[in-house]
Amino acid sequence: MRLVIARCSVDYAGRLSAHLPPANRLIMIKADGSVSIHSDTGSYKPLNWMSPPCRLTEQPDRLLITGKSGETLTIEISEIISAWSADLGSDPGLVKDGVESHLQELLAAQLDVLGAGWRLVRREFPTAIGPVDLMCRDSAGVSVAVEVKRRGEIDGVEQLTRYLDLLNRDPLLAPVRGVFAAQEIRPQARVLAEDRGIRCVTLDYDTMRGTDDGMLRLF
Template sequence: MRVVIATCCVDYSGRLDAHLPRATRLIMIKADGSVLVHSDGGSYKPLNWMSPPARLAEVDPDEEDREAGVVSRWEVTASKTDDRLVIRLFDVVSDTSADLGVDPGLTKDGVEAHLQELLAEQIEVLGPGWRLVRREYPTPIGPVDIMAKDADGRSVAVEVKRVGGIDGVEQLTRYVEMLDRDPLLAPVRGLYAAQQIRPQARVLAEDRGIRCVVLDYDTMRGMDDPSSRLF
């Protein structure tokens, strides 16, 4: 992990174009290749970012940039698309790096952990002929909740949430990209399973080819009473 605090401006081009004017910001460069630009607000969400796999190159500023006071120019390019992030640094306040090692992943409690356990036991909820490969399947950036095979024998990485938001989609996207590098698993698809999936998360997931499934927690734990239903 590399953490840089610097006065910078940022330009993003690709699926959309965006510009962040000159200001002091936090830039995070993670071992998985992701680059995130944060302000001192907005909670955990970055102002702009590049998802992995991506490549960062530090290049000398051109004459126009030097005249504007730019001391360093970072060009971040996506490996699979034409997306490009250009960060121009004017003044570096701090620049530190640390090896965080392998993260053991989030320990889940309560409903979410039980939901994951139930889905592993009832994997055919996702489709006839599905089979469980393993819960907490390891990746270089942490374990994905469930690795499964669909009826056609294709690998599917499943992320389980109680309430599915955009952050979960981003998390699953990173897992799928990592797992897809393994020739014994590729091609790997993603499946986002939750009791409730927020509309924005569903749109983002479907745009990335990730299937969304809403889980009925009560039915899965045997608490659905057919006699109490009208139909």
């Protein structure tokens, strides 16, 4: 990794055009050739960047970076304030816990959160337009398609609606009801879902994880 702090102006031409007037910034050049330009504020997102794969060409006062589909990033350097280089080696990578797939696992193991006597038909129930997160039957034996989201927004309601439209054409399954389950459900998504007769359920990941731990201890 090379790190350069320099006064520079930047131009990007690709899916859009973008320009940065001259100022002092950090230029980060990674071992894979990717480049990002950071200011001293803002979150982790750089002002400009080029993602790998790309090719870096160095000229006297200029860095030219070309992406594989023809995008160009041009960094005009008027003054180098400092520059370093370091070999970091490869990274063992990140371990995550608490993403949507975990939420889906937990809910599948605790269907009583949705209703007493429900049973799971299948996780990732396949359809022609994609898998339904959880296909269940309620205590009366009625089919229920459950869409699990971390954050419930309108897109998720549309997705579940498409599944329900399709599933209800299958006489072996119909009628199929819908449940939209998420840690957080946006008001507009809730309105749209309930307008379409889809039940909304808010999930508490920590409680479900706790319950699950308890289950594991009992058995």
